[in-house]
Amino acid sequence: MPARSSISRLLCAAALVIPLPGAHAADEPGYGPELESFSYPAPVQKFAFTSQKARLHMAYMDVKPATPNGHTAVLLHGKNFCGATWESTIKVLADAGYRVVVPDQVGFCKSSKPAHYQYTFQQLAANTRALLESLGIRQAAIVGHSTGGMLAVRYGLMYPEQTTQLVLVNPIGLEDWKAAGVQSIDVDAWYERELKTTASSIREYEKYTYYAGQWKPEYEKWVQMLAGMNRGPGKQIVAWNSALIYDMIYTQPVVYEFPLLKMPTLLLIGENDNTAIGKDLAAPELRSRLGNYRVLMKQAAQNIPKATLVSFPKLGHAPQMQDPDAFHAALLKGMADAK
Numbered sequence: 340m341p342a343r344s345s346i347s348r349l350l351c352a353a354a355l356v357i358p359l360p361g362a363h364a365a366d367e368p369g370y371g372p373e374l375e376s377f378s379y380p381a382p383v384q385k386f387a388f389t390s391q392k393a394r395l396h397m398a399y400m401d402v403k404p405a406t407p408n409g410h411t412a413v414l415l416h417g418k419n420f421c422g423a424t425w426e427s428t429i430k431v432l433a434d435a436g437y438r439v440v441v442p443d444q445v446g447f448c449k450s451s452k453p454a455h456y457q458y459t460f461q462q463l464a465a466n467t468r469a470l471l472e473s474l475g476i477r478q479a480a481i482v483g484h485s486t487g488g489m490l491a492v493r494y495g496l497m498y499p500e501q502t503t504q505l506v507l508v509n510p511i512g513l514e515d516w517k518a519a520g521v522q523s524i525d526v527d528a529w530y531e532r533e534l535k536t537t538a539s540s541i542r543e544y545e546k547y548t549y550y551a552g553q554w555k556p557e558y559e560k561w562v563q564m565l566a567g568m569n570r571g572p573g574k575q576i577v578a579w580n581s582a583l584i585y586d587m588i589y590t591q592p593v594v595y596e597f598p599l600l601k602m603p604t605l606l607l608i609g610e611n612d613n614t615a616i617g618k619d620l621a622a623p624e625l626r627s628r629l630g631n632y633r634v635l636m637k638q639a640a641q642n643i644p645k646a647t648l649v650s651f652p653k654l655g656h657a658p659q660m661q662d663p664d665a666f667h668a669a670l671l672k673g674m675a676d677a678k
Contacts, residue, residue, distance in 0.1 A: 404433045509658065
């Protein structure tokens with residue numbers, strides 16, 4: 340970890356960076372470290388709290404339905420996603436009567452980017468629970484995508500009585516990459532990697548992982564959302580938090596605890612997904628075996644006691660974005676069946 344003085348200099352430098360007029364093309368915006376000026380699909384509120392001796396805030400949307408069905412769904416975003424990327428799912432669930440709460444976790448998107456924070460899935464789950472308690476929400480279905488799936492599992496393990504159902508959408512962490520032999524790198528190395536993030540690198544990765552080699556113009560908005568934080572003022576603190584989060588993901592597997600889950604769990608899996616953290620660091624022969632979701636989804640369904648598996652043969656890591664109609668039909672049915 341960089342010395343305290345180095346982090347202080349990093350934060351001061353980030354605060355002094357002011358985007359010049361015309362510094363980016365109109366379609367390549369530079370956002371601030373909390374996604375300033377990026378619009379969300381619903382009003383954004385902030386939950387202020389103290390964690391690890393720091394004053395922090397979580398941005399969140401709280402969308403109440405016109406005709407409530409008495410149930411709440413909490414949508415947890417992935418590593419390269421934000422609450423805003425749940426845009427179509429928020430509308431579908433609210434139209435079906437669900438109250439929909441969508442937080443940005445600390446370190447992500449419109450929430451705080453602390454200079455010093457011990458990221459654990461336990462901590463993020465506790466932060467989420469504190470948010471829900473502040474809103475008077477006792478129980479909810481927890482829907483987690485990608486890294487949000489790992490967090491959803493941890494939340495379900497910590498708060499089983501408050502979790503009516505888990506919905507895991509192409510969760511990562513269905514295998515232990517470290518135990519499989521993927522090379523470990525330290526936080527400083529993750530930080531250097533994150534500083535090199537560009538719109539082109541994001542787009543290329545998402546095309547072949549999230550969308551199974553397909554690309555649609557509507558995906559570009561989400562590329563620019565991420566790239567905008569990485570090219571805007573505060574990009575150093577964005578990259579630093581991203582590095583800490585990658586270290587959390589890599590070192591804190593949840594796959595071994597799947598048998599302990601007590602609540603109904605719906606697995607919604609795009610079969611063409613091949614996500615594996617650090618796969619590019621693995622030897623070629625190992626790399627080819629990682630992220631095989633056609634195998635991993637079946638293993639997860641066997642290891643989770645009350646699991647229901649619904650797969651999408653032609654979709655990748657983000658089925659809710661690649662084929663919203665098919666995804667939402669399966670989601671609504673699976674959530675109704677669990678009531």
